[in-house]
Amino acid sequence: MGEAGGLHVSPVLDPGAVQPPGAADTHGWLMTALTDRGISRRRFLGFASAMTALLALPQAMAPQVARALESTRKPVVVWLEFQDCAGNSESMLRSSHPTVADVVLDVLSWEYHETIMAGSGHQAEAVLERVKTGTDPYVLIVEGSIPTADGGVYCTIGGKTAIALLQDMAANAALVVAVGACAWDGGFPRLGPTGAVGVGDIIGNKPLVNLSGCPHNPANTAATLVHYLAFGKAPALDQYNRPLFAYGHLIHDQCERRANFDAGRFVEAWGDEGHRNGWCLYKMGCKGPQATFNCPIVRWNDGTNWPIGAGHGCIACASPQFWERMSPFYDRLPGVKMFGVDIDAQTIGIGAVGFVAVATAIHAGGVVARRSRERSRRATVATDGTVVPETTSEPAPSAPAGDGDQN
Amino acid sequence: MADRIVIDPVTRIEGHLRIEAQVDGGKVTAAYSSGTMFRGMELILKGRDPREAWIWAQRICGVCTTVHAHASVYSVEDALGVEIPPNARLIRNLIAGAQHIQDHVIHFYHLHALDWVDVTGALAADPAKTAALAQSISDWDRSSADYFAGVQARVKKLVDSGQLSLFASGYWGHPAYNLPPEADLMAVAHYLEALEWQRDVIRVHAVLGGKNPHPQTYLVGGMAAAVDPNSPNVINWERITFMQERIKTMRSFVEKVYVPDVKAVASFYPEWWQLGAGHKNYLAYGGLQQGNRTDEKSFGFNRGIIVGGDLSKVVGLDQQKITEAIAHSYYEYGGGDQAALHPWSGETNPKYSGPTPPFTQLDVEQKYSWLKSPRYDGMPMEVGPLARMLVAYGSGNKRVQDLVNGALAELKLQPAALFSTLGRVAARALETVYLLDLMDQWIGELASNMESGDLRIHDGSKWDPSTWPAEAEGWGFHEAPRGALGHWIKIKDRKIENYQAVVPSTWNAGPRDEKGQTGPYEASLEGTPVANPEQPLELLRTIHSFDPCLACAVHVVDANGKERVRVEVR
Numbered sequence: 007m008g009e010a011g012g013l014h015v016s017p018v019l020d021p022g023a024v025q026p027p028g029a030a031d032t033h034g035w036l037m038t039a040l041t042d043r044g045i046s047r048r049r050f051l052g053f054a055s056a057m058t059a060l061l062a063l064p065q066a067m068a069p070q071v072a073r074a075l076e077s078t079r080k081p082v083v084v085w086l087e088f089q090d091c092a093g094n095s096e097s098m099l100r101s102s103h104p105t106v107a108d109v110v111l112d113v114l115s116w117e118y119h120e121t122i123m124a125g126s127g128h129q130a131e132a133v134l135e136r137v138k139t140g141t142d143p144y145v146l147i148v149e150g151s152i153p154t155a156d157g158g159v160y161c162t163i164g165g166k167t168a169i170a171l172l173q174d175m176a177a178n179a180a181l182v183v184a185v186g187a188c189a190w191d192g193g194f195p196r197l198g199p200t201g202a203v204g205v206g207d208i209i210g211n212k213p214l215v216n217l218s219g220c221p222h223n224p225a226n227t228a229a230t231l232v233h234y235l236a237f238g239k240a241p242a243l244d245q246y247n248r249p250l251f252a253y254g255h256l257i258h259d260q261c262e263r264r265a266n267f268d269a270g271r272f273v274e275a276w277g278d279e280g281h282r283n284g285w286c287l288y289k290m291g292c293k294g295p296q297a298t299f300n301c302p303i304v305r306w307n308d309g310t311n312w313p314i315g316a317g318h319g320c321i322a323c324a325s326p327q328f329w330e331r332m333s334p335f336y337d338r339l340p341g342v343k344m345f346g347v348d349i350d351a352q353t354i355g356i357g358a359v360g361f362v363a364v365a366t367a368i369h370a371g372g373v374v375a376r377r378s379r380e381r382s383r384r385a386t387v388a389t390d391g392t393v394v395p396e397t398t399s400e401p402a403p404s405a406p407a408g409d410g411d412q413n
Numbered sequence: 414m415a416d417r418i419v420i421d422p423v424t425r426i427e428g429h430l431r432i433e434a435q436v437d438g439g440k441v442t443a444a445y446s447s448g449t450m451f452r453g454m455e456l457i458l459k460g461r462d463p464r465e466a467w468i469w470a471q472r473i474c475g476v477c478t479t480v481h482a483h484a485s486v487y488s489v490e491d492a493l494g495v496e497i498p499p500n501a502r503l504i505r506n507l508i509a510g511a512q513h514i515q516d517h518v519i520h521f522y523h524l525h526a527l528d529w530v531d532v533t534g535a536l537a538a539d540p541a542k543t544a545a546l547a548q549s550i551s552d553w554d555r556s557s558a559d560y561f562a563g564v565q566a567r568v569k570k571l572v573d574s575g576q577l578s579l580f581a582s583g584y585w586g587h588p589a590y591n592l593p594p595e596a597d598l599m600a601v602a603h604y605l606e607a608l609e610w611q612r613d614v615i616r617v618h619a620v621l622g623g624k625n626p627h628p629q630t631y632l633v634g635g636m637a638a639a640v641d642p643n644s645p646n647v648i649n650w651e652r653i654t655f656m657q658e659r660i661k662t663m664r665s666f667v668e669k670v671y672v673p674d675v676k677a678v679a680s681f682y683p684e685w686w687q688l689g690a691g692h693k694n695y696l697a698y699g700g701l702q703q704g705n706r707t708d709e710k711s712f713g714f715n716r717g718i719i720v721g722g723d724l725s726k727v728v729g730l731d732q733q734k735i736t737e738a739i740a741h742s743y744y745e746y747g748g749g750d751q752a753a754l755h756p757w758s759g760e761t762n763p764k765y766s767g768p769t770p771p772f773t774q775l776d777v778e779q780k781y782s783w784l785k786s787p788r789y790d791g792m793p794m795e796v797g798p799l800a801r802m803l804v805a806y807g808s809g810n811k812r813v814q815d816l817v818n819g820a821l822a823e824l825k826l827q828p829a830a831l832f833s834t835l836g837r838v839a840a841r842a843l844e845t846v847y848l849l850d851l852m853d854q855w856i857g858e859l860a861s862n863m864e865s866g867d868l869r870i871h872d873g874s875k876w877d878p879s880t881w882p883a884e885a886e887g888w889g890f891h892e893a894p895r896g897a898l899g900h901w902i903k904i905k906d907r908k909i910e911n912y913q914a915v916v917p918s919t920w921n922a923g924p925r926d927e928k929g930q931t932g933p934y935e936a937s938l939e940g941t942p943v944a945n946p947e948q949p950l951e952l953l954r955t956i957h958s959f960d961p962c963l964a965c966a967v968h969v970v971d972a973n974g975k976e977r978v979r980v981e982v983r
Contacts (some may be wrong), residue, residue, distance in 0.1 A: 092427045093626040100612045115576035120424045125582025127420040159765040163448040165772040198453030276871035277432020281639045284646025306624035310616045316623035318637035335465045
């Protein structure tokens with residue numbers, strides 16, 4: 007995989023390129039906006055530094071991120087919704103770094119987004135026309151699947167089909183971003199009668215970033231947009247066009263309950279002592295061992311919590327075609343390796359914990375403790391339970407969504 | 414001369430809604446409501462484990478996130494005869510209450526306010542006078558002249574940049590905007606504050622459900638959010654106080670900003686207490702159980718029917734009287750388009766027969782919507798906060814009566830004024846205050862239970878499907894922010910045999926039925942004045958007052974395109 011998955015687009019933020027009306031100030035619209043609101047340059051640089059860290063870039067890059075953020079013309083965003091539940095729109099409203107108001111009003115010019123934009127009807131349609139034919143490069147964000155059956159009659163906006171609208175707006179977009187499971191690979195509507203597909207199936211070879219999850223995590227989306235602002239291209243991507251910084255590691259390896267898994271401490275019934283002590287949810291159907299996502303690290307709602315933290319197993323909502331592949335959600339994943347690093351010869355076989363560990367180890371078919379665990383930091387678990395090191399592959403879907411490997 | 418107004422997309426809603434209206438002599442003479450998107454959730458649920466139905470059904474809507482999970486687990490528990498432990502009920506209610514409160518505030522500021530507030534008007538405001546206005550209606554502390562000057566500068570910068578972002582396409586300068594510039598500026602400031610407020614307070618969902626949208630914590634039989642005052646990893650004292658702080662934040666913003674703003678905005682639009690009524694039929698399933706699942710006396714929201722605006726007579730709900738018509742919906746019935754079927758014997762055979770896209774106008778004499786037309790005893794019914802408050806008011810709910818009477822007295826209005834566009838806005842705000850009291854009560858009860866050692870969150874007696882009967886069926890009901898929500902499930906051989914949801918926006922946004930009776934949106938728009946058909950701001954006011962949610966409203970179909978859903982009558 008090449009740099010940024012081989013994805014390159016023209017830099018939006020050439021500070022000299024386009025000057026907005028009245029933009030004579032020297033240190034850029036964002037810095038000006040922040041200064042106006044009492045935010046110091048030091049804090050601004052701190053923000054740039056935090057973004058640099060989230061994107062896993064060397065800190066030496068922080069000044070470049072800061073410089074790009076200080077440019078003068080706000081990049082335009084168009085957010086289209088098709089067969090959606092607006093859950094990804096709502097999730098974007100929960101963005102905390104940057105805050106939602108900063109994102110949609112100050113950092114970007116968020117010109118079309120049906121759930122929250124001012125104008126309706128003809129006035130809304132006119133925005134799309136203006137953006138499409140205008141000179142400002144724009145990022146097209148898509149939420150929801152696209153129905154292809156019966157001429158696309160299952161989703162129309164302004165009398166036009168979702169397919170036609172997507173093709174029309176993607177044609178001139180500098181970058182297309184699919185947020186959420188439905189826009190990525192058709193989500194659950196894929197299983198229904200409307201011929202629902204993901205964005206990648208419609209737009210051909212346009213530069214595409216998939217931000218899977220049900221919903222997407224707004225921290226990752228904001229970071230992807232900031233990377234794009236800073237470097238004029240998407241961050242490094244995996245074979246599904248998902249940013250490595252968000253989808254490169256297994257949930258299981260990042261989970262705060264991992265020590266309990268390794269020690270053989272499992273929740274056996276909802277509300278039991280193990281459940282009240284935050285033990286591992288593997289036996290309750292948790293799909294963390296087969297899902298890659300930075301959910302345990304970034305968490306949700308300003309870092310407040312995540313599903314496993316609330317006592318329920320992971321449903322692998324950021325994984326390919328998770329609805330059909332991961333349901334039944336309360337069944338145990340087969341063939342998950344049990345490492346048992348906290349268990350030694352003295353404890354195995356003694357007491358309930360030892361029994362569980364042994365049973366699980368037998369079930370999983372063997373133990374190689376620390377070295378395997380180290381390896382799995384950059385690895386994933388295939389459906390047969392084997393660990394695949396140094397790649398980010400998940401179980402490949404029968405019909406891969408998007409144009410993954412081509413990029 | 415008659416004009417045809419088409420609004421598509423209707424924005425600042427959830428989902429895909431199209432409104433067509435005939436305007437003659439400056440007033441709407443006929444309106445047509447069309448849902449323009451279809452997915453097919455019930456087909457997808459068929460054959461799956463009923464215990465996970467909620468995970469799927471929750472994705473019916475991400476704005477009404479959680480409400481479908483709520484109704485879904487209750488439907489399975491109804492089928493299996495499971496009563497959940499008190500802590501699970503409290504956690505569900507806390508999630509539901511937080512959802513209502515956050516959603517209602519978002520609705521007012523981010524989905525509805527721009528129908529009443531001219532953002533560009535804020536530029537002409539005097540920040541000192543704005544401060545005086547704000548301080549005259551509330552003791553909210555962010556009300557200095559400097560503060561409003563800062564907000565105004567931010568708006569000015571946005572306008573001067575030529576990149577107006579979300580505000581680029583509004584009907585700014587429209588003659589129907591009545592607010593003085595100072596009220597515009599105050600409202601814009603609160604729009605921005607509410608954006609920050611909503612993402613903070615909804616962290617209650619993250620504590621209890623891991624995340625929002627789509628909290629992931631429900632279980633058939635209870636909740637997965639474990640409770641233990643002495644464990645660091647679950648709902649403990651620290652988490653309780655964290656949530657109490659968020660609930661305090663909810664209360665302060667609702668009481669000091671949201672409610673005063675609703676009153677202030679309403680005072681500049683008195684004619685809208687007379688517009689937008691519609692049929693004056695209201696329905697509430699009730700919900701927010703505080704005792705046994707089906708004990709109506711324990712409901713936080715009352716159950717009942719009001720017909721023709723007669724508040725003196727709240728009629729009990731009889732599910733047998735619910736039917737759905739498809740005369741103007743893109744479906745077929747085996748018995749013909751004129752049939753109106755009870756969900757028990759309902760069918761859903763999707764068959765699009767509208768114009769071939771791209772199109773400019775619907776043929777409203779034929780079928781024109783993906784929504785069906787639900788009816789109660791043959792009558793169209795409005796659901797939502799207004800229906801809930803009126804049913805509670807007419808049922809003798811003392812707290813609701815006090816809230817409503819207090820507001821009416823302050824605004825110098827009679828109860829009949831509530832049958833209106835502003836009535837819906839006011840009912841939503843009063844309901845939010847009503848729920849704050851319940852939130853305080855519920856979090857207190859959860860803390861007390863923990864203190865007394867009751868840590869139960871789940872009844873596992875029916876978790877194992879081998880304990881289930883060969884066949885079972887159930888009904889789960891809930892009052893979602895937008896109104897009465899019901900899920901019906903039929904279980905056979907431990908799998909979902911059939912599943913159906915009848916949801917709030919189908920009741921409100923559905924098209925004409927086989928008798929030609931309009932749906933609530935359609936009826937409420939008749940008679941609406943339209944100053945400029947090119948900028949139908951007035952229509953949006955009434956449509957937005959319902960808080961449309963179209964993803965919820967259109968989602969039904971089963972494998973054979975036929976539903977066989979049985980409604981359990983209690």
